[in-house]
Amino acid sequence: MKKMLVYALGAVVGVVALAAAFWFTNPMGLRDTVLANQIVNMRVAPARLSNPKTPSDYGMAYSDVDITTDDNVRLSAWEIPASAPSDRTVILNHPLTTTRYGSREGLDGVSAEFLPMVKHLHDAGYNVVMYDHRGQGDSDGGLGRNAKGTEVPVGAGVTEWQDVVASLKYVLDHTDFSDDDIVFMSQCMGANATFLAWQNAPELFANPQIKALIANQPTLSYNMTDRFIQAKTGLDIVDRVLETQLEKYGFGFANALETVPSVTVPILFSQVEQDQYTFNAETGQNDIQEIIDASTTENEVIWIGPEHPNAFGTGMRFDGYQYFNLHPEQLLDFMSRQLM
Numbered sequence: 437m438k439k440m441l442v443y444a445l446g447a448v449v450g451v452v453a454l455a456a457a458f459w460f461t462n463p464m465g466l467r468d469t470v471l472a473n474q475i476v477n478m479r480v481a482p483a484r485l486s487n488p489k490t491p492s493d494y495g496m497a498y499s500d501v502d503i504t505t506d507d508n509v510r511l512s513a514w515e516i517p518a519s520a521p522s523d524r525t526v527i528l529n530h531p532l533t534t535t536r537y538g539s540r541e542g543l544d545g546v547s548a549e550f551l552p553m554v555k556h557l558h559d560a561g562y563n564v565v566m567y568d569h570r571g572q573g574d575s576d577g578g579l580g581r582n583a584k585g586t587e588v589p590v591g592a593g594v595t596e597w598q599d600v601v602a603s604l605k606y607v608l609d610h611t612d613f614s615d616d617d618i619v620f621m622s623q624c625m626g627a628n629a630t631f632l633a634w635q636n637a638p639e640l641f642a643n644p645q646i647k648a649l650i651a652n653q654p655t656l657s658y659n660m661t662d663r664f665i666q667a668k669t670g671l672d673i674v675d676r677v678l679e680t681q682l683e684k685y686g687f688g689f690a691n692a693l694e695t696v697p698s699v700t701v702p703i704l705f706s707q708v709e710q711d712q713y714t715f716n717a718e719t720g721q722n723d724i725q726e727i728i729d730a731s732t733t734e735n736e737v738i739w740i741g742p743e744h745p746n747a748f749g750t751g752m753r754f755d756g757y758q759y760f761n762l763h764p765e766q767l768l769d770f771m772s773r774q775l776m
Contacts, residue, residue, distance in 0.1 A: 471669065472676040475661075479532075480589035480685055481579040484572065487537040491516050494555045503567055505602040509586050512574035513567035513603075516558060517612070524775055525616040526557055527603045528566035531624030531653070531757065532592050535573030536566045538757065546754035552761035560768050563613055567603055569596050569626065592657065593628030593690035600626075600633035604640065617775050620649045623757065627654035631695035642700065648774035650704045650767065653756045654696070655714060656723040657689035663713045692727045703731055704770045706738040706759065710751035738766050 491498040496516050503511040514536060518524075530536055530550065538548035554564050569590070570577030576585030589595065600622070607613045622630035630649065634641045662674035682688050696703075707724040709715065714723045728735055738759075741751050746763045749755030760767050 468671070468673050468676050471671065472673055472680045475665065475673075475677045476681045476684060479592050479681065481582045482533050482572065482590055484578065484582055484584075485533070485535050485537075485539055487535050487568075487573055488540065489537055489549070489551060490514070491551060491554065491558075494551050496555065496558050501565075501606075503599075503602050503606045505570070505598045507586075507588070507598055509570045509588055509598070510576040511567045511570065511599055511602060513565060513606075516554065516564040516566070518558060518561050518563050520561065522561050522563050523616050524561065524619070525563040525565065525607055525613045526619050526621055526771075527600075527607060528554065528564060528621045529569060529596075529600065529603070529623060529626030529629070530566075530572075531626060532572075532590070534757075536568050537573070539754075542754045544752055544754070546749075546752045546758075548754050548757035549761070550757065553764065553767075556760070556764035556768065560771075562619075562771075563616065565603060565607055565613075567599065569599050569629075589685050591629075591687060591690075593625045593632065594687045596625065596629035597632035597636055600630050601637050601640065604633075604643075604646075608643070608645070616645065618643075618646045619771055619774065620646070621652070622649065622654075623652040624655060625690070627651040628657065628690035628692050628695070631692055631699060632690065634700065635695045635698035638698065646701055648702050648704070648771060649699060650706070650770070651727075652706045652760075653708070653711075653714070653753070654692050654705070654724065654727055655690075656692060656726065658691075659716070659723050660713045661689060667712060693730045696727050696730050697732045699731060699733060702734040702736075702770075702774055704736050704738070704767070706740060706756060706767075708740045708749065708751060708753055708756040709744070710741050711753040711756070712751075713753055736770060 491514055498514045498516045501513050501515045503513050538550050540547050542548050557564055568575040571590040577588045579589055620630055665674055678688055705728055707722055709722050740756050740759045748759050
């Protein structure tokens, strides 16, 4: 028995030693190749999360509806009418690795839930249409075992512009909402997708009913991916990840600096300033400042963190998806000013 235990322990030690050697020596670049493929798979086929709550949990009547994109992907959505007839509609989307509900686990232990914020919009007299992006939540899309219905990759903003276009067409064709003033509230990946939708469908987005865009934590995707990889692995392999994704799927990372100039309405930006994945230590500023500087319309920014007015959170990225749950005043003020 003792000999068997010694042999077993020896085998474990051997495996650990081999794994350590593989990690630190990176033979023939195999470690980087394996990791790059894993990271790309996480981006294009993220784990599906559920929607554990619905608007009714916050006293809001709603309908489950489907929105179909031009490339034939069914998006699962909630349609939440204001409690009294309204001529204002918000189209709300979400970040990567969440759903329209949010994420109970979140990133780095910080969860996110969007429905308390939606309750503020609802009580202020807005209709809300909120949907799961392709390949996430209850929508179709995704790849392999994560696929549902039509199989398409998640694009982390690069392909989701088609979801944004479909959501706008849905509202413009709606029996009750078709004549409404429209505000987009787009978050992280969803914000990058919205910028790209404006660039790719300029005639559609020139509709004067569209009054404003709230861009909650859009990213310079290359920079954020690089910082995320280095934080989690200590490795500088973002270029390998980009090359792998381009080779396998034919698209790279969203580029907000190229697309945000296409937006034609006032923008309210919001950002956790000290978020480790978007803060540039060399320049001493958050990446979102470059996006703000590249925008061509009126804009405002809400900085989020314990060091700012309405001190909130601990500087973690997902704090930015909880802020408006407790502090909706600036959001509602911006929206009301654009709809006067």
